[in-house]
Amino acid sequence: MRFSRIFIIGLMCAVFVTAASFAEGPKAYVGLFKDNAVAVLDTATNQVLSTIPIPTGPHGLAMTPNGKTVYASSDGDSKVSVIDTATDTVVTAIEVGKSPHGLAMTPDGSTLLAAVFGAGQVAFIDTAANTVTGTLQVASPHNIAISPDGRTAYVAAQGKGALALVILDIPRMTRKGSVPLDKTPRALNFSPDGAKLYFTLAGSDSVQVLDTASNTVAREVPVGASPHHPIFAADGTTALVVSQGPGSLYVIDPAADTVRAHMKVGTLPHWIALAADARTAYVTNEGSNDVSVVNLATLSVIATVAVGNAPRKIVIQPSGTAASRAGTVRTKISGFAFEDTIRVSAGQTVLWENVDAVPHTVTSDTKVWSSGDIAPGKTFSMTFNAAGTYPYHCDIHPSMQAIVVVDASM
Secondary structure: OHHHHHHHHHHHHHOOOOOOEOOOOEEEEEEEEEEEEEEEEEEEEEEEEEEEEEEOEEEEEEOOOOOOOEEEEEEOOEEEEEEEOOOEEEEEEEEEOOOOOEEEEEEOOOOEEEEEEEOOOEEEEEEOOOOOOOOOOOOOEEEEEEEEOOEEEEEEOOOOOOOEEEEEEOOOOEEEEEEOOOOOOOEEEOOOOOOOEEEEEEOOEEEEEEEEOEEEEEEEEEEEOOEEEEEEEEEOOOEEEEEEOOOEEEEEOOOEEEEEEEEOOOOOOOEEOOOOOOOOOEEEEOOOOOOEEEEEEOOOOOOOOOOOOOOEEEEOOOOHHHHHHHOOOEEEEEOOOOOEEEEEEEEEEEEEEEEOOOOOEEEEOOOOOOOEEEEEOOOOEEEEEEOEEEEOOOOOOOEEEEEEEEEOOO
């Protein structure tokens, strides 16, 4: 199939378009620890759109406030991968040191903190340049919480003989205190007003409530065995925590620091993300390889989404991002052939699904993008922001050729 023939068909007739457009919701990104990948989940349809390969052991995830960039650390490596959510591809990687764990973003999106467990340090990353601007020594840092004003970080330090919440001054990049602990700290989060820090401990069945004014534990909230990730709704009226022992999600009243309700989710729940309206929670279940979508009004699981092996961290785009409004065109790779022409508007995404029994690639003729091998049953997506004509082919089967025609408007 020659490009000139395809080009004429695409521009003059455009009669071969059969892929269906639909309105996406904000996308969720899920680190798949045993797949060495990040899954992309459409929250409108609760379907996995694609998976993004990254180095071994995806551990921490963080997103810029505008939803345009996701950072993913790999604790079997030394890198933080930078993912462009418009194309859902890794655009660069930042060397931070051995075995990076948790990530945390300042509210203005200017600084990313990485807990570099193997190097015994916290790395400060300038998100404009995607470079490390400094480091501070912290014994085996695991997860990080940043205060609502963006000036203070609490780091869960798991070093032998140095179990603590280590307190950092972010603008000055200095250490300004610590809260010694007798058990290993796990995950932690600030209340929206910054007055409280909820954190969990290995070997404790309660959420710890730290008064940040005095840096003392004011009380504990008993929940199920092995609580892990706590999170607050933006309005401060509700907090959530997962408990891994019973596989349950607990709803906490932060005003009284008491449990309102709890419900079963999946096996070994690990992390929680909240939709922008705080009506829906997304819980990763590391043991059952899925995400529970929870209606918080009815305390019911409204969907269970298989996402891949050992999902851990999850982040969700804010509502109203360009990526969530643009829409997606779906198309199938079938019978060793692409659709001849796919026509989209600028800003839309094309998602290819491989329904053949062998791998294929979706590779730009001009090397603008390459999907790598797309295994049978897997997908690849690409967002086209500029009008034009984009020929592509399969690297494995070069006779497979087609084009995407992008209009300024449709």
